[in-house]
Amino acid sequence: MDPDWLPFHPSPSKPAFRPPAGAVDAHCHVFGPEAQFPFAPGRKYTPCDASRDQLFALRDHLGFERNVIVQATCHGNDNRALIDALTHSNGRARGVASVARGVSDAELREMHAAGVRGTRFNFVRRLVDFTPREVLAEIAQRIAPLGWHVVVYFEAQDLPELWDFFTALPTTVVVDHMGRPDVTRPLDGPEFALFLRLMREHGNVWSKVSCPERLSKSGPPGYDDVVPFARRLVETFPERVLWGTDWPHPNMKSHMPDDGKLVDYVPRIAATPELQRKLLVDNPMRLYWA
Ligand code: 0GY
Numbered sequence: 327m328d329p330d331w332l333p334f335h336p337s338p339s340k341p342a343f344r345p346p347a348g349a350v351d352a353h354c355h356v357f358g359p360e361a362q363f364p365f366a367p368g369r370k371y372t373p374c375d376a377s378r379d380q381l382f383a384l385r386d387h388l389g390f391e392r393n394v395i396v397q398a399t400c401h402g403n404d405n406r407a408l409i410d411a412l413t414h415s416n417g418r419a420r421g422v423a424s425v426a427r428g429v430s431d432a433e434l435r436e437m438h439a440a441g442v443r444g445t446r447f448n449f450v451r452r453l454v455d456f457t458p459r460e461v462l463a464e465i466a467q468r469i470a471p472l473g474w475h476v477v478v479y480f481e482a483q484d485l486p487e488l489w490d491f492f493t494a495l496p497t498t499v500v501v502d503h504m505g506r507p508d509v510t511r512p513l514d515g516p517e518f519a520l521f522l523r524l525m526r527e528h529g530n531v532w533s534k535v536s537c538p539e540r541l542s543k544s545g546p547p548g549y550d551d552v553v554p555f556a557r558r559l560v561e562t563f564p565e566r567v568l569w570g571t572d573w574p575h576p577n578m579k580s581h582m583p584d585d586g587k588l589v590d591y592v593p594r595i596a597a598t599p600e601l602q603r604k605l606l607v608d609n610p611m612r613l614y615w616a
Contacts, residue, residue, distance in 0.1 A: 327373055331372070332575070332579065332582045334574035334575055335582050335583065338387065338388070338585035339584050339586030341389065341589035343590050343592055343593050344389055345388070345606050346603050348611070349389065349607055350393070351385060351388070351390045351392070351393050352393075352569060353394060353537075353570025353571070354572060355376065355395060355398040355576065356376055356407050356408065356411045357373045357376040357398060358373075358377070358407060360375055362407075363401070365400045366404055368455070369401075370454070371453075372400065373400055378410065378414055381393060384571070384573055385418075389589070391418060392418045392419065392610070392614075392615075393419040394421070394610060395420070395422070396446060397423050397424040397446055405423045408421050408442075419441060420442070420614040420615065421440070421444075422442070422443070422444040424445065425437075425445050427464055429468070434472060438472050443474055444474045444475040445477070446477040446479065447462050447477070450480060453479075459491050462491070463495075466496060466497060467496065470496045470497050475499065475532075476499050477500045478502065480501075481505075481506045482508060482517050482518075485505055486520065489524070493524075493527075498532060498613065499532070500532045501524075502534050502537075503572075504555055505521045506541065507521065507541065509541050518555060518558075522558070526562075531566070532568060533567055534570060535559050535595055535605070536568075536572055538552035538553070538591055539572075539575065541555075545581065546583060546584075548591075549591060553591075553594050560601055560605060565604060565609060568609055568610055569592060569596075569605050571585050571588055
């Protein structure tokens, strides 16, 4: 593991907020274990091991029933650790894989059978090398007939340049972490307005309202500066938002969040039981288990 790597919290607190029955942690990862599932040669970071059994124990501890496991960039396009986790979840996990242009139909069908329902396109430069848009567009065409969606991860300042590509995608498009807004800028300023416009004008675009710990400048425990941004999305687009812990929190450098406290953030961004049920149960179930 990298010398400055922060391992996940060893003993997260029990959240005060009790998630509704059937709640889904819709953004989390597994790392390795490296001895069994080596990290990709071209990776940009080397994390600690974070196994499926540790993930499932956390799920139970936090009061969740299901996980959506997102392929992390440290595993590149080698989805074996992800598939292993899905096939050992008793149907309680779905996945988002990373696939290359050359993926075969048989491989896609196998992944689908294991529980994969999406592929991830990453535009964050510190995490991945550039992939030409036409390659990604071709992959999107390949996965669309399976009913999969595309998860996109990018920084807010890159949205103008990515807009045409995103809005031409033929699938549901799920944006990671609210498109990473700079939360020191005004909630009603032009940057976040552009993201709201993307969702308003394109009914196939969803957003994860996860990762306050990554976006916050005010920091834990409350991540108060991120709350208004997430709340705005949850209240404006209650049917198209998802939430996840982001365990085991890759590349956190400032601090390692207590996952129990992250769960306690949910009622601050989804204030009513109805909004909480949509965010944690109805929306992820529709997208991943329907
Ligand atoms: C996240 C965020 C990050 C990393 C990855 O796949 C990844 O490596 O997603 C990050 O470093 O911001 O969603 O987990």
